[in-house]
Amino acid sequence: MFCSSTVQRRLLTRLISGKPVAFSSAGCASVRGIPEDDAVTQIVGYFNYSPPCHNTKFLINSIRTDVWFRNEVARSGPSEIDAVLEKLSPDYAIDFFSLLQKEFGFKHSRNSWFIIAHILVEKKQSRALKCHLQNMLQEEDYFLKFFPSGSGSAPLLCDLLLKCFSGWNSTHLVWDMLAFVYSRAGMVHDALVVLSKMKDFDIPPSVETYNSLMHNLRHSYIMQDVYRDLEDNGIHPTDYTNSIFLDGLCKQSLIHEAIPFLQKIKEKETEPCVVWFNTLMSSFCRMGYVDIAKSFFCVMVKSGISADAYSYNILIHGLCVTGFLEEAIDFAIDMEKHGLEPDEVTYTILAKGFRLLYLKGGAGKVSEKVLNRNSNSDLTYTIQIYWHCQFGNVEEGFRLREEMLSKGHKLNGILYRVLFSTLCKSRMVKEALLLLSEIENTGFKPDAFMGSMIVHGLCKLGKVEKAIQLYKEICVEEFASNPQGSISLKKYDILTNSDMILDVASYNTMIDRYMKLGDMGEAIKLYGKMLEKGVSPTIVTLNSLITGSCKTGKHADVKKWLADIKMYNLVPTVATYTTLLNAFFEVGDTKNAFGLLKDMKANGVEPNKVTYSVIMKCFCKQGKLEKSVEVLRDMIARNLSPDQGCYNILIKYFCKAKNFKRAFELHDEMVRFRIKPNQVTYDTLINGFCVYGDLGDAEKLFSFLKGQKFRLSKVAYTTLIKAHCAKGDAWKALALFHQMSEAGFEISVKDYSAAINRLCKRSLLSDVMEFLRMMLVDGFSPDEQMSSDILRFLDEVEDCFSKFQIYALIIKCG
Missing domain, CATH: 1.25.40 (Serine Threonine Protein Phosphatase 5, Tetratricopeptide repeat)
Structure with missing residues (x-):
C-alpha cells in the first residue's frame, strides 16, 4: 500500500479525521527564528509529508474544508505565512497562496506577494507574473480604502525588494514587471519611481516596459526623456516603440520634431511602416493642413508602402471637413481600385461631407461631376444613389439602382435602408413591400424603423391584417428589446382605430412604450380605446399607467388607477406598491409612504430589491445615511441579495457627505459579496472625488481602472x-x-x-x-x-x- 510508512499512515488519519498530526522537524529548518514546533512547521509538514499519490490538486481540495487547518491559518500572522511560503515547493507555494486568499479571505503581506512573484519568474510564467502583480497593486490600501497623498505605493515596494529579495535569482525580472504593471495601470509616477531605482542598481528595463510607459506619456514632454533613457541603456527600439514616439510628438503638436525623427530612423536602415505615415497624416489633417497630409501619402506610396483603409479614411475625412468633397470622393474611388473595400466609416465620412457642402450650396455641382465619370464602381453608385434619395430624387435613385444591378453589382445594407426609406416617404407602399421582400431574400433583417414605415403605409392602403402581422413580427419584438428607441407609436394609431381587436398584451406593450417616451396623453387615450373595445386591463396595464403618472408628476391620476384596480378585481403587485412608495417619498410624504408599507405587509406582498432601494434612497435624501445602511442589512438578513443599484445609492450619498472612507468600505463589501461594481459605481466615485473631494484621487482611481482593462x-x-x-x-x-x-x-x-x-x-x-x-x-x-x-x-x-x-x-x- 502507498501508506507503508508510519508518517504516511498518521497523515492519512489526519486527512480523514481532521485532527492535527505532530511531525518530525527533520528537514524542516525554522524560518526567521520561529520555533519548529509551532504552526509553521505543522503547516509545512502538512504538505511535505503528504502521500506520494496525493498530487497538488488533491491535497489542496482535502485541506480546503479541514477545520484544524483553517484554525491554524486563522491563528497565523502574515510573517508566519511568509515563512511557510518560503519553505514550500514552488507548486505548493502558489496553490497555498491562492487558497488562503480566495477561500480563507487571508490578506497576504507584500512580502508574500513578492515570494510568489519570484517563484513565477523561476517557472517562466510571465503572463501569470503580470496578473499576479496587477492583483497585488489592486490589494494596496490606496485603492481598497482611501488614497494616501504622495506618489503611491512604489517607494515602499521598491524598499521591500531591495531589503528582502536582492539575493534572489531573476529578481531583475520582477523589478521590470513591476514597472510594466504600474505603467499599464496608468500609474505613471509610480512606474517612474521603479525605473529610477532600477537605474541606481543597474537593472535594465525591457523594451516592453519602455513602450508601455511612453504610451501613457505620449501627451507629455517626459516621453522624450524616456526614449532617450531607452537609447542610453543600449536597448534597440522596435517599430512599435518608434510608432508610439512618433504618435506622441504629433499629439503634442511637435511636428517640427516628428519629421526629423522619421528621417533619423530611416537613416538607421529601419524601414518605415504604414502606421508611422498614418500618424503624421492624421496629425496634419487634425491641424487643417490636408495638403501636407496628401504629400505624405504620396511619399508613402512611392516608398513601396501599401496604404490601408485607415490611411484613406484619414485623408477622406480631412478633405470633407475642409470642403474638398470632390477630391475626397476621388480618394474613395482610388481606395476601391487598390482592392480596399470602403467600410461604414468611409460612407459615414462622405455622407457628412455631402451634408456640410449642401449647407453651403455646393453639393449639386459635385454630384454632377461624380455622375459623369467613374460611374462603374460600387462606391460611385452608392454615393450617387444615396445623394439622390436623400434629396428626394426617387426616380433617378432607382434608375441608378437598376443600372447598378444590370451591371452585376450588389446593393449593400446602407443602400437598402436609404431606398426603402425613400419609397415609404414617397407613399410608394407597394414598391416598398417588393423591396422588403428583396431585402429578406438577401439575408438582411428589417429593423424597427423599416417596420414602422411599412406598417403605417399598409394601414393607409386598408391592409390592416398585413399591418398587424408585420407589427407583431417586427415592431412589438423591437419595442420589447429596445424600450429607449425613438420610434413614435403614433404610427400605429390606425391599428387601434380599425375594426381589428388587438390582444391585451399588444395594448400593454404600446401603453408601456408611450409611458417610457413620456407621452402620457397618448397612453391614456390608448387605454380608453382599449376599454371601448371591451378589452379588460391587467395589473400590468395599471402598473404602467401608475408609473407614468408618478413620473410626470400627475399624482391626482393615481387615485383613478387605484380605483380601476379595485373595479377590475386586480391584485396589486410588489411593483404597484414600490412605484407608489417612490412617488410618496419623492414629494416628501413619508407618513403615507410608511402607511403604504404597512398595507403592503398586511396584504402579504413581500418587498423586493427595488422596494428596499426606494426606502434606502429616501433615508439618504433625509441625511440618515446609517439608517439607510440598516435597511441594507435588513435586506440581506431576509436573504434578498442586494445588487449594484442598492450599493450605488449608498456610495453616492456617502460621497456627497465627503465620507469617502465609508463609500470605499461599501465598495469593498460589494467585492466580498461577489457583487461586481459596474460603470455607475465608478462613475459615482470619480464624480464624488471631483465634486466633493480631491481631483488627484479621482485621477488615481480612473488610471487604476484603465490599467485593469475596466470599460469606463x-x-x-x-x-x-x-x-x-x-x-x-x-x-x-x-x-x-x-x-x-x-x-x-x-x-x-x-x-x-x-x-x-x-x-x-x-x-x-x-x-x-x-x-x-x-x-x-x-x-x-x-x-x-x-x-x-x-x-x-x-x-x-x-x-x-x-x-x-x-x-x-x-x-x-x-
Whole structure:
C-alpha cells in the first residue's frame, strides 16, 4: 500500500479525521527564528509529508474544508505565512497562496506577494507574473480604502525588494514587471519611481516596459526623456516603440520634431511602416493642413508602402471637413481600385461631407461631376444613389439602382435602408413591400424603423391584417428589446382605430412604450380605446399607467388607477406598491409612504430589491445615511441579495457627505459579496472625488481602472474633463478628450461646450483656441450656449491679435 510508512499512515488519519498530526522537524529548518514546533512547521509538514499519490490538486481540495487547518491559518500572522511560503515547493507555494486568499479571505503581506512573484519568474510564467502583480497593486490600501497623498505605493515596494529579495535569482525580472504593471495601470509616477531605482542598481528595463510607459506619456514632454533613457541603456527600439514616439510628438503638436525623427530612423536602415505615415497624416489633417497630409501619402506610396483603409479614411475625412468633397470622393474611388473595400466609416465620412457642402450650396455641382465619370464602381453608385434619395430624387435613385444591378453589382445594407426609406416617404407602399421582400431574400433583417414605415403605409392602403402581422413580427419584438428607441407609436394609431381587436398584451406593450417616451396623453387615450373595445386591463396595464403618472408628476391620476384596480378585481403587485412608495417619498410624504408599507405587509406582498432601494434612497435624501445602511442589512438578513443599484445609492450619498472612507468600505463589501461594481459605481466615485473631494484621487482611481482593462463609461471621461477645465488644467483635459475618442466614444458639441464654458470662466485664452480648433477638425459648429460664453469671454480679452484669431476660428466653424 502507498501508506507503508508510519508518517504516511498518521497523515492519512489526519486527512480523514481532521485532527492535527505532530511531525518530525527533520528537514524542516525554522524560518526567521520561529520555533519548529509551532504552526509553521505543522503547516509545512502538512504538505511535505503528504502521500506520494496525493498530487497538488488533491491535497489542496482535502485541506480546503479541514477545520484544524483553517484554525491554524486563522491563528497565523502574515510573517508566519511568509515563512511557510518560503519553505514550500514552488507548486505548493502558489496553490497555498491562492487558497488562503480566495477561500480563507487571508490578506497576504507584500512580502508574500513578492515570494510568489519570484517563484513565477523561476517557472517562466510571465503572463501569470503580470496578473499576479496587477492583483497585488489592486490589494494596496490606496485603492481598497482611501488614497494616501504622495506618489503611491512604489517607494515602499521598491524598499521591500531591495531589503528582502536582492539575493534572489531573476529578481531583475520582477523589478521590470513591476514597472510594466504600474505603467499599464496608468500609474505613471509610480512606474517612474521603479525605473529610477532600477537605474541606481543597474537593472535594465525591457523594451516592453519602455513602450508601455511612453504610451501613457505620449501627451507629455517626459516621453522624450524616456526614449532617450531607452537609447542610453543600449536597448534597440522596435517599430512599435518608434510608432508610439512618433504618435506622441504629433499629439503634442511637435511636428517640427516628428519629421526629423522619421528621417533619423530611416537613416538607421529601419524601414518605415504604414502606421508611422498614418500618424503624421492624421496629425496634419487634425491641424487643417490636408495638403501636407496628401504629400505624405504620396511619399508613402512611392516608398513601396501599401496604404490601408485607415490611411484613406484619414485623408477622406480631412478633405470633407475642409470642403474638398470632390477630391475626397476621388480618394474613395482610388481606395476601391487598390482592392480596399470602403467600410461604414468611409460612407459615414462622405455622407457628412455631402451634408456640410449642401449647407453651403455646393453639393449639386459635385454630384454632377461624380455622375459623369467613374460611374462603374460600387462606391460611385452608392454615393450617387444615396445623394439622390436623400434629396428626394426617387426616380433617378432607382434608375441608378437598376443600372447598378444590370451591371452585376450588389446593393449593400446602407443602400437598402436609404431606398426603402425613400419609397415609404414617397407613399410608394407597394414598391416598398417588393423591396422588403428583396431585402429578406438577401439575408438582411428589417429593423424597427423599416417596420414602422411599412406598417403605417399598409394601414393607409386598408391592409390592416398585413399591418398587424408585420407589427407583431417586427415592431412589438423591437419595442420589447429596445424600450429607449425613438420610434413614435403614433404610427400605429390606425391599428387601434380599425375594426381589428388587438390582444391585451399588444395594448400593454404600446401603453408601456408611450409611458417610457413620456407621452402620457397618448397612453391614456390608448387605454380608453382599449376599454371601448371591451378589452379588460391587467395589473400590468395599471402598473404602467401608475408609473407614468408618478413620473410626470400627475399624482391626482393615481387615485383613478387605484380605483380601476379595485373595479377590475386586480391584485396589486410588489411593483404597484414600490412605484407608489417612490412617488410618496419623492414629494416628501413619508407618513403615507410608511402607511403604504404597512398595507403592503398586511396584504402579504413581500418587498423586493427595488422596494428596499426606494426606502434606502429616501433615508439618504433625509441625511440618515446609517439608517439607510440598516435597511441594507435588513435586506440581506431576509436573504434578498442586494445588487449594484442598492450599493450605488449608498456610495453616492456617502460621497456627497465627503465620507469617502465609508463609500470605499461599501465598495469593498460589494467585492466580498461577489457583487461586481459596474460603470455607475465608478462613475459615482470619480464624480464624488471631483465634486466633493480631491481631483488627484479621482485621477488615481480612473488610471487604476484603465490599467485593469475596466470599460469606463463616457461619463467618467467627461466628469474628469470638466473638473480639469474648471481647475484650469486644459492640457490634461485635452489628453482625456483624445483618450475618450480612442476608447470609441462619440464626441458631441455638448462635450466641447462644457469644456470651453469652464475654460472661459478661467480666462484661458490659448486653451479656448485649442478646443475651438479641435471642434473645427471634427466638423462641429458652436451651439448657442457656447457662442454666448465665448462672446462674453472675448469682451474681457485685451490681446487684440488673439481675439481676432478666436473670431476667425468661430467664423470658420460656421
